[in-house]
Amino acid sequence: MQENFRLGAPRLHAIFSEYTMMPLCLHAPAKLNLFLAITGRRSDGFHSLVSLAVPLDFGDELELRITDRETGDTRLRVEGEASAAEVPSGPDNLVLRAASAFREASGFARPVEFVLKKRVPVGAGLGGGSSDAVAALRGLNTLAAKDECALDEKTLCALAAKLGADCAFFACGKPAIMRGRGERIEPLNEAAAKRLGGGSLFVCKPAFGVSTAWAYGEMATRAASVEGGDYYVAEAEAERLCGQWLTSGVGAEQPLESLTFNNMESVVFRKYPALPVLAATFRERFGLILRMSGSGSACFAFLPKETRDAAANTALVRQLSECVRELWGPSAFSRVVRVRTGA
Ligand SMILES: C[C@](O)(CO)[C@H](O)COP(=O)(O)OP(=O)(O)OC[C@H]1O[C@@H](n2ccc(N)nc2=O)[C@H](O)[C@@H]1O
Numbered sequence: 001m002q003e004n005f006r007l008g009a010p011r012l013h014a015i016f017s018e019y020t021m022m023p024l025c026l027h028a029p030a031k032l033n034l035f036l037a038i039t040g041r042r043s044d045g046f047h048s049l050v051s052l053a054v055p056l057d058f059g060d061e062l063e064l065r066i067t068d069r070e071t072g073d074t075r076l077r078v079e080g081e082a083s084a085a086e087v088p089s090g091p092d093n094l095v096l097r098a099a100s101a102f103r104e105a106s107g108f109a110r111p112v113e114f115v116l117k118k119r120v121p122v123g124a125g126l127g128g129g130s131s132d133a134v135a136a137l138r139g140l141n142t143l144a145a146k147d148e149c150a151l152d153e154k155t156l157c158a159l160a161a162k163l164g165a166d167c168a169f170f171a172c173g174k175p176a177i178m179r180g181r182g183e184r185i186e187p188l189n190e191a192a193a194k195r196l197g198g199g200s201l202f203v204c205k206p207a208f209g210v211s212t213a214w215a216y217g218e219m220a221t222r223a224a225s226v227e228g229g230d231y232y233v234a235e236a237e238a239e240r241l242c243g244q245w246l247t248s249g250v251g252a253e254q255p256l257e258s259l260t261f262n263n264m265e266s267v268v269f270r271k272y273p274a275l276p277v278l279a280a281t282f283r284e285r286f287g288l289i290l291r292m293s294g295s296g297s298a299c300f301a302f303l304p305k306e307t308r309d310a311a312a313n314t315a316l317v318r319q320l321s322e323c324v325r326e327l328w329g330p331s332a333f334s335r336v337v338r339v340r341t342g343a
């Protein structure tokens with residue numbers, strides 16, 4: 001016992017090393033905007049929107065661990081199948097931007113190493129970067145709790161909202177309606193969220209991505225032009241359309257796919273005809289509505305009710321994947337996903 005006590009310092013060091021070597025693993029889900037109405041441009045240059053967004057059972061993985069390095073506060077390694085080369089590993093990565101904002105807000109100063117396993121395609125409108133940022137904040141907050149400098153939930157969410165327009169949604173982590181520039185979040189009621197959890201969706205993305213800043217800029221340009229006219233959806237109409245997702249007949253009498261909407265398609269489909277070509281082919285060959293998520297280029301379709309069990313899905317999904325590769329080429333991405341209801 002006394003021997004152990006004398007060996008206290010090295011033992012403590014070993015325990016600390018063990019603790020520092022153990023990574024914390026977080027899932028950073030992708031999202032879909034099942035409904036997205038851009039309602040206008042605000043005086044701060046951002047656009048106001050009404051959107052029904054859902055987190056998915058598919059996403060990136062973020063590992064973080066405290067290291068015993070003396071110097072260098074935060075490091076990031078990006079790995080994974082989703083074109084890791086397109087993702088910056090320096091200070092522009094949203095994980096490192098989140099870490100630096102977190103350190104400033106909390107005073108948490110331990111050296112941390114991140115490993116980001118990138119699976120969500122980049123520039124897809126699937127919110128991968130924003131979700132990684134929120135996972136980094138949550139992971140750091142867990143580590144900071146051991147040093148008694150964790151942030152409370154409200155402060156953490158406010159910090160997230162500053163990092164990107166989709167971050168407030170990911171901080172909520174449940175199907176929700178986004179308003180304002182994306183920072184005002186109203187989680188869906190349980191019944192509406194449950195209806196969304198029942199089905200599978202097919203998601204696909206061509207090899208190219210779309211810049212979110214470009215898509216919003218193009219909306220503003222076209223709205224200002226003569227042909228623009230009533231380019232944006234009026235806010236009251238956006239609320240009415242979005243509100244249909246909350247009514248009780250949805251999913252039964254009123255199929256979910258008939259409520260999907262995205263007025264950013266107007267600018268993105270014009271520049272990237274591969275997207276409307278696939279949408280028309282899905283309609284003609286399979287009777288499916290293909291909708292764009294966020295600013296694209298990823299698109300999604302609800303799989304029909306009778307194929308909502310895994311076995312029956314297979315044949316249709318194979319045909320959809322073949323169709324995507326036929327029209328978008330062999331490097332196109334596709335997969336089946338489910339909504340995470342958070343229940
Ligand atoms: C299209 C959506 O995915 C819908 O959920 C989001 O609105 C986009 O969110 P995001 O990718 O996190 O966007 P950010 O990286 O914050 O913004 C990129 C750029 O898009 C423009 N932007 C973004 C959000 C918004 N409500 N209005 C805008 O005009 C701004 O020029 C901004 O500089």
Ligand SMILES: Nc1ncnc2c1ncn2[C@@H]1O[C@H](COP(=O)(O)OP(=O)(O)OP(=O)(O)O)[C@@H](O)[C@H]1O
Nearest residue numbers: 093094122123124125126127128129132166212294
């Ligand atoms: N962790 C990250 N993962 C992906 N992209 C990142 C990350 N950090 C910074 N970026 C930069 O952000 C840009 C857009 O990333 P992201 O894939 O999140 O866009 P998106 O899918 O269009 O997102 P959104 O749906 O929020 O518009 C990329 O081009 C990349 O340079």
